[in-house]
Amino acid sequence: MRNWPMILPFFLILCLSPPGGVQGLQDWDSVEIQVSPIRGGVNFVTAAGGNLAAFVGPDGVLVVDADYAEMSDRLISTVKELAGSDTGIRFLVNTHWHFDHTSGNEAFAAAGATIIAHEGVARLLSADQVMAAVGGREVPAAPESARPSITFNDRMNLTLNGDVIHMVHMPDAHSNGDVIVHFRDADVIHMGDLFFNGRYPFIDVDQGGNISGMIQAVEEVLDHSLESTVFIPGHGPLADRDNLLAYREMLTTVRDRVRALLDAGMSRDEVIAEKPTEDLDEIWGSGLTGDRLVGLVFDGMSRGG
Numbered sequence: 001m002r003n004w005p006m007i008l009p010f011f012l013i014l015c016l017s018p019p020g021g022v023q024g025l026q027d028w029d030s031v032e033i034q035v036s037p038i039r040g041g042v043n044f045v046t047a048a049g050g051n052l053a054a055f056v057g058p059d060g061v062l063v064v065d066a067d068y069a070e071m072s073d074r075l076i077s078t079v080k081e082l083a084g085s086d087t088g089i090r091f092l093v094n095t096h097w098h099f100d101h102t103s104g105n106e107a108f109a110a111a112g113a114t115i116i117a118h119e120g121v122a123r124l125l126s127a128d129q130v131m132a133a134v135g136g137r138e139v140p141a142a143p144e145s146a147r148p149s150i151t152f153n154d155r156m157n158l159t160l161n162g163d164v165i166h167m168v169h170m171p172d173a174h175s176n177g178d179v180i181v182h183f184r185d186a187d188v189i190h191m192g193d194l195f196f197n198g199r200y201p202f203i204d205v206d207q208g209g210n211i212s213g214m215i216q217a218v219e220e221v222l223d224h225s226l227e228s229t230v231f232i233p234g235h236g237p238l239a240d241r242d243n244l245l246a247y248r249e250m251l252t253t254v255r256d257r258v259r260a261l262l263d264a265g266m267s268r269d270e271v272i273a274e275k276p277t278e279d280l281d282e283i284w285g286s287g288l289t290g291d292r293l294v295g296l297v298f299d300g301m302s303r304g305g
C-alpha cells in the first residue's frame, strides 16, 4: 500500500443549489438517501448535495462532508443506524467550504462530531461570502458551532477504527482549502469536488480555483493511488481509476484548447463562442454546460491559473 509522502509540495446551479430551486423548496423529504458499503468500513452515501463517506467501526464514526442542513436529521439517523446504536459520530471532515458540503455542519456538530477541515475552509465559513461565479449568491457566515475546530494546512493524519486516514490539501484547485481524504487500508479516496465523475466540474475561481490546479490535484491522487483504489467524487457515481483517468483527459483537453484561444488574443466571449468543448458536451455536459465551464476556465486563467 503506497502512502502519501510526508510533505506534499452546478453543475453549477444544480450542484450548488438545493433540489427544486434556489429558494423555497418543498421537496427535501423526497430526496432519497442511498448507502453503498465500499470496504473496510467505508460507505458511500448520497443525498441532496455533495457525496458523503461514512467510515464506521468500533472507535466510532467519521463522516466526510455534511450535505445541506435540510437533510441533516435523516442523514444523521442513517449514519447512526449504519454504525450501530452505541457508537457516536466522532468526526466530520469537510472536503471544502461549499454549502452543498458544509450546510449540515451545525447539526453534525450538535450530534457530537468534531469538525476537521483545511484552514481556508475555517476562514471562509467564519465570514459572509459572496460567490460572484454563482450570480453573486450570498453565503452567510456559519454559526460558530458549525465551523471547524481542528484545522490544518498541508496535511493531517488520523488513526481510527484500525485504519489510517490521510487528509491532504490540494492548493488552488476547485476552491480555497480543498482536501482529499484517503482511507489508507480501505484503499478509498474521497476527492470532494476535485472530481465530478462523468460531468464538467464547477470551479470556484473567486476563491483561487483554476483548471490547472484541478489537473494537478488529479495527477497527484493518481500518483498516490493503486489500480484497486475506489474514488468517491464530490458529485456523480462512485468511480474507479478508469473514470478518474477519463476525467483527467477531459480536463486536460479543455485546458489546452482554452489556453490556445486565450493565447491567440481572444476575449472571454469570443472564446466561449468558439465552442471549444462542443465534441465533449454530449458526454460531460449533463450538469454544468460546456459554455459555463469554458467561462470558468477562462476566468481562472485570466487570474494567473
Ligand SMILES: [Zn+2]
Residues within 6 Å of the ligand: 015, 016, 049, 050, 098, 100, 101, 193, 234, 235
Ligand atoms: Zn459540490
Ligand SMILES: [Zn+2]
Residues within 6 Å of the ligand: 096, 098, 174, 175, 193, 202
Ligand atoms: Zn464545490
